[in-house]
Amino acid sequence: MSxxxxxxxxxxxxxxxxxxxLSGEPVRASARIREVIAELGYRPSVVARGLRSxxxxxxxxxxxxxxxxFFAGVVRGIENVAGQRGVRVLLGNSDExxxxxxxxxxxxxxxxxxxxxxxxTEHDDVPHVLASxxxxxVLLDRAVQVGGRFDSVTVDNIVGAKLAARHLLGLGHRxxxxxxxxxxxxxxxxxxxxxxxxxxxxxxxxxxxxVEVADFREAGGRAAASRLxxxxxxxxxxxxxxxxMTVGALKALRALGxxxxxxxxxxxxxxxxxxxxxxxxxxxxDRPTVEQGERAATVLVDRINAGAGxxxxxxxxxxxxxxxxxxxxxxxxxxxIPSTPGSTTHEHPTVNTEQ
Amino acid sequence: MSxxxxxxxxxxxxxxxxxxxLSGEPVRASARIREVIAELGYRPSVVARGLRSxxxxxxxxxxxxxxxxFFAGVVRGIENVAGQRGVRVLLGNSDExxxxxxxxxxxxxxxxxxxxxxxxTEHDDVPHVLASxxxxxVLLDRAVQVGGRFDSVTVDNIVGAKLAARHLLGLGHRxxxxxxxxxxxxxxxxxxxxxxxxxxxxxxxxxxxxVEVADFREAGGRAAASRLxxxxxxxxxxxxxxxxMTVGALKALRALGxxxxxxxxxxxxxxxxxxxxxxxxxxxxDRPTVEQGERAATVLVDRINAGAGxxxxxxxxxxxxxxxxxxxxxxxxxxxIPSTPGSTTHEHPTVNTEQ
DNA sequence: GTGAAAGCGCTAACAG
DNA sequence: CTGTTAGCGCTTTCAC
Numbered sequence: 138m139s140x141x142x143x144x145x146x147x148x149x150x151x152x153x154x155x156x157x158x159l160s161g162e163p164v165r166a167s168a169r170i171r172e173v174i175a176e177l178g179y180r181p182s183v184v185a186r187g188l189r190s191x192x193x194x195x196x197x198x199x200x201x202x203x204x205x206x207f208f209a210g211v212v213r214g215i216e217n218v219a220g221q222r223g224v225r226v227l228l229g230n231s232d233e234x235x236x237x238x239x240x241x242x243x244x245x246x247x248x249x250x251x252x253x254x255x256x257x258t259e260h261d262d263v264p265h266v267l268a269s270x271x272x273x274x275v276l277l278d279r280a281v282q283v284g285g286r287f288d289s290v291t292v293d294n295i296v297g298a299k300l301a302a303r304h305l306l307g308l309g310h311r312x313x314x315x316x317x318x319x320x321x322x323x324x325x326x327x328x329x330x331x332x333x334x335x336x337x338x339x340x341x342x343x344x345x346x347x348v349e350v351a352d353f354r355e356a357g358g359r360a361a362a363s364r365l366x367x368x369x370x371x372x373x374x375x376x377x378x379x380x381x382m383t384v385g386a387l388k389a390l391r392a393l394g395x396x397x398x399x400x401x402x403x404x405x406x407x408x409x410x411x412x413x414x415x416x417x418x419x420x421x422x423d424r425p426t427v428e429q430g431e432r433a434a435t436v437l438v439d440r441i442n443a444g445a446g447x448x449x450x451x452x453x454x455x456x457x458x459x460x461x462x463x464x465x466x467x468x469x470x471x472x473x474i475p476s477t478p479g480s481t482t483h484e485h486p487t488v489n490t491e492q
Numbered sequence: 493m494s495x496x497x498x499x500x501x502x503x504x505x506x507x508x509x510x511x512x513x514l515s516g517e518p519v520r521a522s523a524r525i526r527e528v529i530a531e532l533g534y535r536p537s538v539v540a541r542g543l544r545s546x547x548x549x550x551x552x553x554x555x556x557x558x559x560x561x562f563f564a565g566v567v568r569g570i571e572n573v574a575g576q577r578g579v580r581v582l583l584g585n586s587d588e589x590x591x592x593x594x595x596x597x598x599x600x601x602x603x604x605x606x607x608x609x610x611x612x613t614e615h616d617d618v619p620h621v622l623a624s625x626x627x628x629x630v631l632l633d634r635a636v637q638v639g640g641r642f643d644s645v646t647v648d649n650i651v652g653a654k655l656a657a658r659h660l661l662g663l664g665h666r667x668x669x670x671x672x673x674x675x676x677x678x679x680x681x682x683x684x685x686x687x688x689x690x691x692x693x694x695x696x697x698x699x700x701x702x703v704e705v706a707d708f709r710e711a712g713g714r715a716a717a718s719r720l721x722x723x724x725x726x727x728x729x730x731x732x733x734x735x736x737m738t739v740g741a742l743k744a745l746r747a748l749g750x751x752x753x754x755x756x757x758x759x760x761x762x763x764x765x766x767x768x769x770x771x772x773x774x775x776x777x778d779r780p781t782v783e784q785g786e787r788a789a790t791v792l793v794d795r796i797n798a799g800a801g802x803x804x805x806x807x808x809x810x811x812x813x814x815x816x817x818x819x820x821x822x823x824x825x826x827x828x829i830p831s832t833p834g835s836t837t838h839e840h841p842t843v844n845t846e847q
Numbered sequence: 848g849t850g851a852a853a854g855c856g857c858t859a860a861c862a863g
Numbered sequence: 864c865t866g867t868t869a870g871c872g873c874t875t876t877c878a879c
Contacts, residue, residue, distance in 0.1 A: 183602065184543050195582075213585065220584070225600070228580075229580065230571050384765075410561075411739065414739070416771030416772070
């Protein structure tokens, strides 16, 4: 492996000149240098440069779990824009564990130009951890509460949750349950509150037994769904606040032999990659996963170039994807609004019907 | 951020001693050094160490696409064992593009202690690219043809494909189609050949129209399935050689209104994470995804510690997961073997039935 | 066991 | 525009 010294010697210039050439500064001997570099197959050492200049051409990415299709998409998006700029991605899984997350951030921060972090939950340490990182950080998906001062790329959870509520109400449901995520996280709290607000405004039951707060994980969704369907008066519709919990809920329903949407409608937040092939095809609030990663990376790039400044908050739109897991309640247990089939009109600012 | 110099000064020793302490060598002043380090919150710079010693505490991982749940699982597995040893993961997506792959390998090789690569296909350049990497490389999933000399962690494609064939034959199918992956890749070729071998041995039709060679991608699977189902005499069963193509095939079938398994049985290689919730739940050849990543990382660790030596080839077992997308053919168009329902017995060395 | 010294390969003043 | 000169923070001889 040749070094900048070799190039300098063969091109008969100083290493400083080669270095300048490499960084795009105008240089007289550029033609010769270019040739020598090509001939030698010289590639500058990112490590040496990093030590000297602090630039590492690397972004750190910390997510709870790449295995979650949402985060896989995000990582892909980040890698898309990073790779395009010759920047590499250093990946860590926090497993929603605060200690692991802090360790990762600390660890990565010394060898990256910036980080993208999907915080486990919004514990009070996050700002501390981030501040100590010493590199720009953009918060992903879970950001608002903690991160006024940090750049963030989130999704319009509030509109999403309201779309969900309106869709269910519009179908005639009144006894609607929700399986929420942790209220200590932005998406957990926002989806929870917005959904219940809209439900209240729509005149639905707001019995506390219909509100389950879980953990964004499959097992949590499964357990919550089981409890809800075991109520003496079970809900006719179910809003599940993320993809993993939706999978759990669907498994619970299947295990209990509850039919969807005949006995209970199910609406999930976050599409599942196979959402359309499920039994039944799942109605969901969908969001641009890969794009969310791409935007996060773009924001990070900008921040690195621009230096300190007022925090940027990007909020991406979501849309309701109506498939077949939601339908009118079979028999409305509360018997309100005997709406005429086909006549219900609801505003769905962003609604897509697949196929 | 404090440096080793600060520690040395405060502990009244030389930097060399601190360095030795850090690398676990016995040192007289270890107690004092430990205290100073704790007090300062000192963390050695991986970058500086990397420049000097060549050890980077980093593995490079190049996969076609993290968005593919199989690779997401693999990456997770790698990160599991790496993280446990304080090693970080530098991730790149090759998108099955040979140039991009070569660039990534070249790029990463200068800043990692070793790499795990899932080659796009087994083009002749792979060995060249790898050799030039200058760091240990373990080949993942796609390895044998090219990689006799390189460590590899693969899966028992041959047994898997045979299990698939036997299962379908056992159900009474004789007109069985296959959607294979590229024959230039190990898994593509192995699954293809083993499946056809077993089919031939079982007395099935081996019409060439029933053999589609695609590309391991969703669109390819979709197109192939469409063609197969449009044959004047369509197959009664379909073996699809990987997860993405299976998704494509299922979409095609759905679009054509072909019912599974009533009109055609479908058996996929690689489970889909929602496989059990699909309509119908999918029968698949399943393999240990995360574990495959973990094993690859373990092999890499060993190789790094052990230095050069005979290549290690790990082959992980697969199993047949019988769900509901496979069934007896409705009416056997060829009318061979009018087998009595329930009396067919076949050996399935590794068969699991969910639920 | 320990310290002094010499770099790893590069960039960033600083003079020209 | 260019070369000289210092290091970035660490590890590794080489003596002791």
